[in-house]
Amino acid sequence: MIVVTGGAGFIGSNLCHQLIKEGKQVVCIDNLFTGDINNIKSLLEKENANFDFIKHDIIYPIEIIGDIDQIYHLACPASPPQYQIDPIFTLKTNFLGTLNMLELARKKNATILLSSTSEIYGEPQVSPQTEEYRGNVNTIGRRSCYDEGKRIAETLMMDYYYKYSTDIRIARIFNTYGPRMNKYDGRVVSNFINQALNNENITLYGNGNQTRCFCYIDDQIDGLIKLMNSNYIQPVNIGSDHEITIKELANIVLKLIQQNNSLIIYKPLPSDDPTNRKPDINRATNILEWTPKCDLKTGLLKTIEYFKNFL
Numbered sequence: 001m002i003v004v005t006g007g008a009g010f011i012g013s014n015l016c017h018q019l020i021k022e023g024k025q026v027v028c029i030d031n032l033f034t035g036d037i038n039n040i041k042s043l044l045e046k047e048n049a050n051f052d053f054i055k056h057d058i059i060y061p062i063e064i065i066g067d068i069d070q071i072y073h074l075a076c077p078a079s080p081p082q083y084q085i086d087p088i089f090t091l092k093t094n095f096l097g098t099l100n101m102l103e104l105a106r107k108k109n110a111t112i113l114l115s116s117t118s119e120i121y122g123e124p125q126v127s128p129q130t131e132e133y134r135g136n137v138n139t140i141g142r143r144s145c146y147d148e149g150k151r152i153a154e155t156l157m158m159d160y161y162y163k164y165s166t167d168i169r170i171a172r173i174f175n176t177y178g179p180r181m182n183k184y185d186g187r188v189v190s191n192f193i194n195q196a197l198n199n200e201n202i203t204l205y206g207n208g209n210q211t212r213c214f215c216y217i218d219d220q221i222d223g224l225i226k227l228m229n230s231n232y233i234q235p236v237n238i239g240s241d242h243e244i245t246i247k248e249l250a251n252i253v254l255k256l257i258q259q260n261n262s263l264i265i266y267k268p269l270p271s272d273d274p275t276n277r278k279p280d281i282n283r284a285t286n287i288l289e290w291t292p293k294c295d296l297k298t299g300l301l302k303t304i305e306y307f308k309n310f311l
Contacts, residue, residue: 001068003027003110005058005101006075008035010181011115011173014217015072015224016040016051025050027064031057033089034077039180058097059089061104068108070228073101074115076150080143080270081186087145094149095156102160105167113169113228114157116235118277119147120172128280131172131235141272154235161233169227174239174279178217178299179306188246189214189300192253193307199261202254206269208247211276215240216299219292226288237279240292256300 002019006012007028012035019026020043028040032055037044043051056062058075076093077083083090098114105112121129122137137147160166177189184190195202215238223238244252250264284290 001025001027001066003029003064003068003071003104005029005071005073005097006035006115007053008032008037008039009074009078010039010185011176011217011220012072012074013039013180014178014221015074016043018221018225020048020051023050026052028053029056029058029062030075031055034082034182034185036182058100059092061100064104064108068104068110071101071105071110071112072115072224072228073098073112076115076146078117078146079185079187080146083146084142090145091149094146094153098153098156102156102166106160106164111167111169111228112157113171113224114153115224116154116170116172117146117150118172118174118237118239118279119143120151120154122147123272123274124276127276128241128278129237130280131237131283138272142270143272168233169230170233170235171224171227172235172237172279173220174215174237174277175212176215176217176220176239178303180217181303181306183307183310188212188249189303190307192250193257193304196253196257196262197304197307201263201265202250204246204250204264204266205273206266208245208250208264208266210246210273211243211278212246212249213240213243213278214249214296214299215292216294216302219294223284223288223290226290227284230288232287236284236288237281238284238290239279239281240296241279241281242296243276243278244296252296253300256297256304
């Protein structure tokens with residue numbers, strides 16, 4: 001049995017679909033705070049004997065009957081507008097939720113993978129960011145509930161390994177996009193696509209020269225599964241290393257949607273918004289034999305087609 005926390009969310013639901021496709025038995029746990037039951041609706045409607053959904057908040061312990069082989073721990077609000085709604089809840093999810101999942105993994109002798117984040121690097125002073133880089137994080141900013149929450153979650157993972165020999169995996173996920181993204185999650189890809197499809201102006205924050213690297217969801221899922229099935233316990237960056245500015249992304253989206261009415265407008269940059277993000281993925285390439293395969297244009301076209309369903 002494989003447990004996926006946050007399994008109705010963007011990455012979690014795509015992971016559930018892939019695991020079911022591979023013939024695995026999956027238990028999806030989600031409190032639906034930011035997850036969407038529609039993301040797993042087809043799995044539920046098929047009355048799939050290999051798929052179960054449990055509505056539960058992981059800040060509280062949970063007992064699951066039966067053997068568990070793997071736990072993908074993905075539960076946590078992941079975009080700034082979402083995790084800032086209730087920052088204390090976000091911190092609880094990262095600490096108490098991770099603690100409860102580690103206890104479950106220890107009791108069941110299961111392998112547990114934590115979905116950590118590039119945000120643990122804060123405002124990086126090096127580029128690209130290697131896993132050895134310890135980061136430059138503001139501990140008292142508006143984003144700290146997520147950044148520091150994920151950092152303490154990583155610490156918990158390592159301490160369970162040191163104290164109990166729990167079989168752990170740590171994935172540092174960089175910006176991921178694709179179908180099943182929440183239309184209103186406030187992330188830049190979904191924002192730009194929605195604005196362009198609705199003939200609205202494209203909103204850039206700051207001067208638009210901030211850089212990001214965008215990884216298509218299928219590549220991200222492939223990386224997570226390969227990491228889980230490895231025997232590597234140290235953190236691994238999983239993301240694209242193709243770096244572009246946010247302004248470049250906006251122009252690409254406008255060109256793909258062939259939208260000529262939207263203008264690019266600028267608003268003040270939110271506090272602690274990183275100026276750059278670029279993962280060093282040599283560890284993933286060398287240890288997992290993983291590299292992203294989907295180019296940005298192809299991935300964006302697939303994402304645009306998905307979002308057209310909501311017009």
